[in-house]
Amino acid sequence: MTEMPGVRILADDLTGALDSAAAFATPLSPLPVLWRAEHGLPAMAAIDAATREVDVDTAVARQGRFTDWLLAGEPAFKKIDSLMRGNWAAELGALAVMAEGRRLVVAPAFPFQGRVTRDGRQWKTDAAEPLGGAIHAALRDAGLIHADIGVHDAESDADLDAIVTREMSGHRPRLWVGTGGLAAALARARPAPAVPASAPTGSPRHDAPLLALIGSNHPVTRTQIERAMAPDPRRHVRLSASPSDIDRVLERLARGQSCIVTVAFEGPRADAALVIAERFSGLLARCPSPCTLFVAGGETLRDVADAIGADSLAVEGAREPGLAMSRLRAGRFDGARVLSKSGAFGRPDLLHELFEEASSGR
Template identity: 30%
Template structure:
């Protein structure tokens, strides 16, 4: 087996535009992509028509908020954004998708492929132990369709990338080809494109994703990229452009309230929240039936606690497909929270509905606290951390709390 390719940046075609328009289907993924690309970036929650307002020497990441839309509506949103992107200054196109293939993947990918020579597909995310071999997504080494990653979805998890992208002709590119000499990988991508299909690359490491991204760049802008935050990071490493400017710090007020809105029933969330309650956080577990019915009311207090956690009580199980209604209910509670708390929002749908309820349409990414936990600032100075619901070790929320409220470090074990 050939060794992985060398430094990717030197291999990109000089005719490739160095800036990117990325289309994401949920907010946590959009924020992850904005950080992963590594360049000057604008993260927009507004409509596709604002493409012209983005500086030419800047990436634009757009949250289209389509994860839970009907497929036809999701496809229409991608088509509108794609038209706006293609009408503006030349930029590379990137489609951010869920590494567990959730959402309207087939419908959105079909539209994204319109007008492209081919779409290079690579949803592996090695940092979260999500890999692709033989065209099958694996989570911690287990095929996706044998995990519980889709337990909150209405359908069963797809058994392969070709199945997940039904309607779009897909050909798997095995690991030995991904790790072969650059010319061989380029030739395979070209061969698949010439057959009218789209290459779906196996990948287990970041080096594999680097090879995929650089190959797509060598082949020119007719080859579009579609993948998770892992491929977005590989694209960022491959592009030669100024690094993102470090935003000017704003004062951290340790006395300001900090509100966690945990919009996931992932089993790991229980242990993550326990670390916060050990610090004295006020935990409000919310019954999903009461949330969906709109019958939850929070007790009035003299002032907002310094640290509060809203979470969904998943102990009795969740009704598949109920996520959107629960996220909307959580967002309404968060928007009604007294004061002006900084926010930690887990789950892309929860993050988006909460910011919508607060009228926030743009975020300035400041960096990652840990993989996937993106620290941003709103135009009016509020701090917001977004994180996919399925990410993070047991101390994830604790690490976020300490990053936003440094005084808490003295009350914790090393994190």
């Protein structure tokens, strides 16, 4: 049982579920993160409804399976994409119908990752144009005309803290809508739990070998790969259809050397997703459990979990905002540590630092 009772998070993808849940979790009180619901849902959890990459009707239907569960949470948190991708407006329109009487608090900024909200529009701090139109207009087009909605600008964590404080002073029940930035602000506003004297401090060490499975082709992740490869290009293996590529990965891991694995494929994105899943599955079928698994991309993390028979993750916190630390539950890699992030998240040197830390044993 976690020390943050009542938190329920509904996310549009798996890495988003993890980086939002991380704010409410510790190694001593992990929070379950699920993507299936065959056996019922726990009182406190984060759920990946996998709504981002599908059509609007499918997204709304998938979300609808979890709406009653979500709205019974305290806090109830709907996680949307910080780049405003996917079907977020239609999903909020459907939620508002079921959440009648609640105030929707919309604050999608994630300042640590360079996502801010200015004048009701989402921005990347390094971009000259906003990420789409006005948030209010998108919600109005989705049917939220008479709903009680607060769309909040924020450019810092202090701004998000102030939003939470102000909104919590009201008496109406709320549905919080945002990203890992707002989730962290909500967690900071809750009473701090008592920490046993024996509790570990600091970020856990990530021993070699670290196996990095990269399904994202986002420029942010490509830069991270390039920086991590710079000291030794042999760290990177691109999986083709040849079994010899898997052999190269396994040889590195057997020597205790960390490895970055991507997939060699040129073609439509939909086809690429299938090929990535197939090749990572082939690798994992022959792979022993690494000391640490690093995965970039929510769809990739789902594919990896399915390939090794995991049925959930237990998130234990965040290495830094947007980089969740969790452990696999069930399957061949049961208990293995996982670091995960969105393909669009992270500092340029992030992967390089993790590789150097693993190899040095720090």
